[in-house]
Amino acid sequence: MRSAVGRIAGTASAFEFEFVVTNAKAVKRGDYVKVWNEKDGWILAQVSEIVATESAKSAEKGMVGKARVIGKREGGKMITPSTPFIPGENVYLAEDSMIAETFNFEKDGVYLGLLGDSSVRVTINPNFLVQKHVCILAKTGSGKSYTAGVIIEELLDRNVPLLIIDPHGEYVSLKRPNKMAENDFGVKPKSYADKVVVYAPPTSPFLSEADKELSLENRNLSPEELIELSNLRSPSAQALLYQALRRLENYTISDIIREVEKIKHSGKWTLIGALSKIESSGLFKDKPTDVRELMRRGRASIIDLRGVEPTYQTLIVSRIVSKLFELRKRGEVEPGMIVVEEAHNFVPEREKVVSTNALRAVASEGRKFGLGLMVISQRPARIDKNVISQCNTQIIMRVTNPNDLNAIKKGIEGITSEMMEEIKRLPPGYAIVVSPEIEIPIVVRIRVRKSAHVEATKVVESEEVEERVEKIGELDSERKKGFLSKIFKRR
Numbered sequence: 092m093r094s095a096v097g098r099i100a101g102t103a104s105a106f107e108f109e110f111v112v113t114n115a116k117a118v119k120r121g122d123y124v125k126v127w128n129e130k131d132g133w134i135l136a137q138v139s140e141i142v143a144t145e146s147a148k149s150a151e152k153g154m155v156g157k158a159r160v161i162g163k164r165e166g167g168k169m170i171t172p173s174t175p176f177i178p179g180e181n182v183y184l185a186e187d188s189m190i191a192e193t194f195n196f197e198k199d200g201v202y203l204g205l206l207g208d209s210s211v212r213v214t215i216n217p218n219f220l221v222q223k224h225v226c227i228l229a230k231t232g233s234g235k236s237y238t239a240g241v242i243i244e245e246l247l248d249r250n251v252p253l254l255i256i257d258p259h260g261e262y263v264s265l266k267r268p269n270k271m272a273e274n275d276f277g278v279k280p281k282s283y284a285d286k287v288v289v290y291a292p293p294t295s296p297f298l299s300e301a302d303k304e305l306s307l308e309n310r311n312l313s314p315e316e317l318i319e320l321s322n323l324r325s326p327s328a329q330a331l332l333y334q335a336l337r338r339l340e341n342y343t344i345s346d347i348i349r350e351v352e353k354i355k356h357s358g359k360w361t362l363i364g365a366l367s368k369i370e371s372s373g374l375f376k377d378k379p380t381d382v383r384e385l386m387r388r389g390r391a392s393i394i395d396l397r398g399v400e401p402t403y404q405t406l407i408v409s410r411i412v413s414k415l416f417e418l419r420k421r422g423e424v425e426p427g428m429i430v431v432e433e434a435h436n437f438v439p440e441r442e443k444v445v446s447t448n449a450l451r452a453v454a455s456e457g458r459k460f461g462l463g464l465m466v467i468s469q470r471p472a473r474i475d476k477n478v479i480s481q482c483n484t485q486i487i488m489r490v491t492n493p494n495d496l497n498a499i500k501k502g503i504e505g506i507t508s509e510m511m512e513e514i515k516r517l518p519p520g521y522a523i524v525v526s527p528e529i530e531i532p533i534v535v536r537i538r539v540r541k542s543a544h545v546e547a548t549k550v551v552e553s554e555e556v557e558e559r560v561e562k563i564g565e566l567d568s569e570r571k572k573g574f575l576s577k578i579f580k581r582r
């Protein structure tokens with residue numbers, strides 16, 4: 092056994108203890124240590140703090156550590172000791188094998204990265220990860236898409252069917268191997284070119300770069316969808332649309348245009364113009380893309396939505412996701428996972444968009460039918476809380492915006508105030524992972540990618556602008572205390 096790094100001193104309970112540091116070079120905050128418990132044997136704990144002290148009476152200088160008890164794995168469950176630790180017991184650094192066993196990191200699990208600064212591999216059961224939903228939340232540039240890429244690689248290695256909603260076309264680089272040197276993670280470069288198929292709608296300026304064109308069925312678009320797509324604001328044109336649709340059943344867009352042409356009303360031309368524009372987008376076809384093809388074993392179908400109008404984006408997501416869920420319920424596609432980047436645009440918190448219902452349905456019922464969801468967002472405060480709370484695995488990277496921090500605090504069980512502080516300071520590539528499989532939140536250094544990662548290019552960094560505006564708001568409320576702060580609190 093390794094030599095001791097400390098000795099329990101002062102008061103100790105079954106949940107935490109203080110220890111005199113006897114080897115200051117060997118132990119630091121965040122380290123995992125083990126201590127003998129009279130009744131329960133070796134127990135894992137984590138150093139939460141180390142402080143330098145000087146005793147007033149004896150002028151004795153020294154380091155004192157504080158540790159939080161994690162527990163031990165027994166019969167598959169994490170248990171905490173039933174009796175306190177005894178002052179005088181030695182504190183040792185825990186072996187990697189003990190840490191892995193206590194946290195239940197399975198040998199064949201999805202490899203996310205390394206635990207803190209240790210060399211313990213953090214792995215999660217793939218079935219749990221896929222079926223019980225995942226969210227990845229962090230401010231822009233902290234490594235969300237990179238981490239999502241890591242999970243996608245791991246799932247592709249296990250042939251899990253994946254559908255990726257990709258508003259910035261950044262997952263296309265899965266086709267290329269990463270150019271990297273030796274690394275601490277034991278990861279080798281790999282291309283997923285044989286497993287990735289990129290789809291783009293005909294309205295995309297990047298269609299020529301896609302493997303296949305994506306189209307949707309031209310039948311039975313709802314009046315709300317048609318109004319949304321054409322941005323039809325005129326009340327009389329909207330009324331004419333409802334009038335025409337009342338007379339139609341199982342209709343195509345051409346059928347509606349023909350019906351509207353029959354109406355004697357001068358307002359009909361605006362409507363015909365709007366409908367013709369939708370028809371000429373080429374997105375809606377008699378023989379559309381078969382949604383079954385998008386969810387196949389050993390394949391990731393990427394829907395590249397770069398440069399596609401937001402209303403078309405939400406409609407595409409809504410149609411594909413709801414159809415896929417229907418097929419999955421009937422067992423016509425295999426269990427798999429839907430990955431949604433920029434999820435705050437597809438299931439926003441405050442308003443409802445065309446794709447809201449479809450994604451909410453998968454979030455709340457998908458697990459019953461083996462359809463998993465991975466949502467990724469840089470605005471935790473702007474994404475539907477119900478969807479976040481349905482995610483059993485929560486991966487949080489650096490967040491600094493107070494509203495977003497608040498959303499995380501509310502949405503994630505078992506997150507301590509120390510951890511909230513940690514979230515503000517996480518370096519890029521580090522994440523806090525919360526999962527019932529692991530039982531307590533852990534810090535993970537996300538592994539390097541096997542395939543290439545391309546940072547998304549965004550025209551405007553909206554979050555930074557929003558943050559600035561919010562900051563000004565906070566300053567104001569500080570200044571005017573009372574009145575404004577009440578309003579802010581009520582939100």
Ligand SMILES: Nc1ncnc2c1ncn2[C@@H]1O[C@H](COP(=O)(O)OP(=O)(O)OP(=O)(O)O)[C@@H](O)[C@H]1O
Pocket residue numbers: 229230231232233234235236237238469519520521536537538539540544545546547
């Ligand atoms: N685990 C990691 N290892 C090495 N580099 C990383 C890691 N995570 C992120 N990076 C690097 O950090 C940069 C930002 O990462 P990423 O594109 O994933 O950010 P993001 O959170 O998705 O940002 P955005 O909100 O703008 O989409 C990338 O250049 C990436 O290479």
Ligand SMILES: [Mg+2]
Pocket residue numbers: 235236237547
């Ligand atoms: Mg990203």
